[in-house]
Amino acid sequence: MIEVVSAERCVACNQCVRVCPTNVFDKGADGIPVIARQDDCQTCYICEVYCPVDALYVAPFADPLEAPPSEKELADGGVLGSWREIIGWGKGRTTLAELDTTPFIDRILPKRGS
Ligand code: SF4
Numbered sequence: 001m002i003e004v005v006s007a008e009r010c011v012a013c014n015q016c017v018r019v020c021p022t023n024v025f026d027k028g029a030d031g032i033p034v035i036a037r038q039d040d041c042q043t044c045y046i047c048e049v050y051c052p053v054d055a056l057y058v059a060p061f062a063d064p065l066e067a068p069p070s071e072k073e074l075a076d077g078g079v080l081g082s083w084r085e086i087i088g089w090g091k092g093r094t095t096l097a098e099l100d101t102t103p104f105i106d107r108i109l110p111k112r113g114s
């Protein structure tokens, strides 16, 4: 479930507001998104991967029982932006799709080396 929007990192690009499939965010008066409907979050991570500055944290639990970690804990632990990095989103990274060797992958991606 979405837990944190870092006002310190956010550049108010509005990407997360636009891509969230369940309309969880509202655009704040200062352009920084507000988590307005947290219960509607589907823990899909789409907002996290679209955020260009790693300002969002989606907890892996749909219904967390504990308070979320602080922004400092997340940043110090290298958690902010880690999912985006793992799946290869971002300039100069290798996407998981490029590494996928399952036989059917060539049906949906251009042939490698072409
Ligand atoms: S994890 Fe998915 S559903 Fe939840 S806020 Fe982000 S984009 Fe929306």
Ligand code: SF4
Binding pocket: 005, 006, 009, 010, 011, 012, 013, 014, 015, 016, 017, 031, 032, 033, 050, 051, 052, 053, 054, 055, 056
């Ligand atoms: S995608 Fe990231 S930088 Fe853009 S508005 Fe959302 S939190 Fe801010």
